[in-house]
Amino acid sequence: MKLWQKTYLLSTLLCALILYGCMFGVTAPALSVTVKGATDAALREERVIAGTLERTMDQAPEGRQLPVMQTFLEYYADTGLTFRVAEIDEEIYSTLPCPVKKAPGTLGFLRDQGRLYLFVSDRLPSGYDFLYLKDAAATDALLRRQVTAAALTGTLVALLMAAALYILLYRVNLPVSRLAHEMRTPLTAMKGYAETLRDARLTEEQRYMAASYIAEESTRLSDISARLLTLHNAKEEATPFGPVDVEELFDHIRQTYPTVTYEVHWPTIFGDRAMLSSLINNLVDNAVKASPAGAPVELRAAPNVLAVMDHGSGMSDEALNYVNHPSKFKKLHSSGGLGVPLCHQIAQAHGAKLTYARGADGGTVATVTFYNSLTS
């Protein structure tokens, strides 16, 4: 596992723990409020029923107390309430769905065969033990809903956070690992040729080849380093934008690439001059490399569009797919190296989109389309 992936896993785990801790802290008081509300209501109801029962029995004629009590309590049969009345340990009356043994003066929850009940155990002034049992399915459902909602919200937020963190770390680390990989080849070659020059008995020709490779590969390294710096700046987006003279930009590029011809129908772009110059330079460089020696490369600026056209042999479908979506590829492609992802970055920083397509004569056309340009 790579270091950033380890960091990712650890920080996700830590964040999830903290998140669940917070969810617990928020949910626990809500649950206790639900529980307290239910028990208070049950206690009040029990007091009313017990008081009424006591009075009813007091007023009943002697010997008729038991039938009166029965009639009175059966009145509650449809409301989900059940009772038991006992004299010392001898049960006089019971409608309980299950056997319950609770000391007088206690109240709470009990669960029987998956159902939740609220009980209040009381002793009437007349000396009877009175047990009130209420079916608490509604409270049970409410508690379950609260716990489930908290767990679901927590998991959803944790997943969103994990995804966001992954994308962030992946995007930061991908260019770095690509560059590290890109640097390995020139480093291997330079080290190898230097050792060969030191240790081996070489002919003049071989010596020249080894030294040329070292020079060539060190150019490649400094190229990577320069691109890394530009990539860094393009990401920061710290440079303030200003009007850039397109004519001047193109002319500057023609001085490096004499085969370039240009047409300007869009005099100023609003952007960063250094970054735009690097973008056009990269596009032209690739176009010149793809063209037969001496063939013209055309630059065109039309309102909101910059285009670079070459008359080379064109790109394969696979290469076109790569240059249009370099971020989808894990390995850097030979058709563009680091330059293509960089060009996309610069275009993006200017609110523009870079697309490659096949030209009418089989060459390649690179188009930068500006979507939110301020000047046109």
Added chain:
Amino acid sequence: MAKILIVEDEKAINDLLKLNLEMVGHQCVPALTGKEAIRAAGEQGFDLMLLDVMLPDMEGFAVMEKVRDVPTIFLTARGATTDKVRGFGLGADDYIVKPFEVAELLARVQAVLRRTHREEKEYTIGDLTIRWDAHEVFQNGERVELTPQEFTLLHILIENRNVCLSRQKLLSEAWGTDFLGESRTVDVHIQKLRRKLKLEDHIKTIYKNGYRFEE
């Protein structure tokens, strides 16, 4: 002398491998893509294949599956443990991590050639003939007695012909890494070899570096 197929898409590194392997007397065929390598292996036999894991057209391992019966050393990036496991699973003989040291590369190539019995059996230079498996040295048809240590030293020098080996490298290769000798020991043995086999013109002292066997 062995015939080696070099499969590596970076021309700079392909040329580097070729240059060094040809220097010590091997014959090399370069291939820049997997397809090229498979075609070359189908047309001619090889004693060894050096194979880059990351090729533009296919994975190095896919080449290995197609090219059977050729001992293979694969080239991989540092820390790519899965590559190593996969390579050995497919029957690779060794691996080299990029960036590598040229001397280490040559040593590993020799080790694999020896293990797969594809190393050279005999070496002749001038009036000198050496039979490696019999540990015998003949000068003008007459047998010359060498101590085992002198023989090993000569073997290492000739295996790495045209490449300079430092005294430290010679010590670790010929005497074993745990030998705590002084580099003076190397000088003494080199003098003896030069005198016994009249190799003064072939075993060269290289300034600030060590010794080199030159053909």
